[in-house]
Amino acid sequence: MIDIRLLRENIDVVRESIRKRGGDPSLADETLSLDIRWRELQRELDSLRHRRNVLSVEIGKMLREGRREEAERLKEEVRALNARIEEVERETERVKQKRDLMLRRIPNIIHPDVPVGESEEDNVPVRFWGKARVQEIHVGDFLAATGGKMDYEVIPHALKSHVDLLPAMDLADFERAAKVAGARFYYLKRDLVILEMALERFALDFLVEKGYIPVKPPLMIRRGAMEGVTDFATFEEMIYGVEGEDLYLIATAEHPLAAMHMGEILEEKALPMKFAGISPCFRKEAGAHGRDTKGIFRVHNFDKVEQFAIARPEESWSILDEFVENAEEIYRRLGLPYRVVEICSGELGAVAARKYDIEVWMPVQGKFREVVSATNATDYQARRLMIRYRTPDGFVPVHTVNATAVATTRTMVAIVENFQDEEGVIHIPRVLREYTGFDAIRPGGD
RNA sequence: GCCGGGGUUGCCGAGAGGUAAGGCGCCAGCCUGGAGAGCUGGUUCCCGUUUUGGGAGCGAGGGUUCAAAUCCCUCCCCCGGCGCCA
Secondary structure, eight states, rough: OOOOHHHHHOOOHHHHHHHHHOOTTHHHHHHHHHHHEEEEEEHHHHHHHHHHHHHHHHHHHHHTTTOOOHHHHHHHHHHHHHHHHHHHHHHHHHHHHHHHHHHHOOOOOOTTTTTOSGGGGGEEEEEEEEEEEEEEGGGHHHHHHHTTTTTEEEOOOOOOOOHHHHTTTTTTHHHHHHHTOOTOEEOTTTHHHHHHHHHHHHHHHHHHTTTTEEOOOOSSSHHHHHHHOHHHHHHHOOOOBTSSSEEESSSSHHHHHHHHTOOOOOOOOGEEEEEEEEEEEEEEOOTTTTOOTTTTSSSSSEEEEEEEEOOOHHHHHHHHHHHHHHHHHHHHHHHHOOOEEEGGGGGGOOTTTEEEEEEEEEEETTTEEEEEEEEETTTTTHHHHEEEETTEEEEEEEEEEEEEEEEEEHHHHHHHHHBBBBTTOEEGGGGHHHHHHSSSEEOOOO
């Protein structure tokens, strides 16, 4: 939620931000006129209540002095006044709720440097790292995607998709998962289970070493908490609810981590707080029909190690950079070639003021695919959640920053695509071997 | 799940139908060579204002009443005990 004062005092900033996102800026004007109406009603309500309070004190005095008839007459007057108050209260509440509903639909004010654009094609690559392995047929696409700014080698042999390779090696079972749970679920088996845990432990150790606090959060949270951290569209399209309970499955550890300090006033010296959350993530993936329908690239539940910070406003941008750098270092250590892209205005989620993705080169698919997403939500979540910190001029909303460290399923796809050889052997990145205890996964096991 | 105790302002803590004591912390002013102590005022949210001001707020939501932190319902959370469980 944006600061309503911004709407009252500087509505052009709000309009411009909405326009850049491709939304309708009249949302700002409509919200403001509701706010003006609400303030009128509130003023009327306050003066009516003032009158009641005065009379009520008077009644108390009369009763103490034994002036019963006078008191009864006044009571009658207050009863009439109360009927009027109730009427105005209802209207005030109605207008306020409508205003708040619209206010919550206004997306975060975007950072001025965010590239303006409409779709994925307008995202701006900012960095490339590594030497990509490119199949002959993908060389054209690769050059288009990198503009020649990334090193590559053409590989002669054909590569297998994880969708085929993993079941063939009995490392995953998609058919039985579909029987039991439906599409976009999976059983992971054997060494792949170990690999997943190795990835998690590697990412967690990496962040803990930097002083981040490891956290396993609740996997279900209440509606009030979920509404504080997600926008309406996310809630509708992504979030599973539990029937008969006021509980919703988290779509990322960011949700319970952001809500952890809701309603609190934090001491400035406690900031920034940096967390390494680890949790399963549950996502409906509504509207993703026909895309990545097989395998483990896009699934309804997966594990993720997440970076999350609660920060002072003046430090949130450097923390966003730090998070991106952390994630890059993780993927560099894994040896996976990637590019960093800045997400354009039209593709930003409502809570994001600015966002970077890391996309790993996937040799089988012949594309860069998103594995990491890093967002500065500025004060947007904090205002909804009422997370503030103490400053000399009062309580100020904190900033929240989130970024992936490792999403296990997508990273495993990246490993399978990048590190399989001619024989179909999957080589384990060196940094993971101390965690897995094996250096490769071979067909037929061993 | 059951029984009992509890949830009050940044923190602690009184108030048990009559309109939120007191202490601490913090901020400002006075005082001081400077600091401290002391004194004075302020210290949640909303509306209004040149100023004076008004309203809301006692875990959440309803109800009773002229008036609710206080009485009555529903729910949430914390502490203790019992039960159940990994």
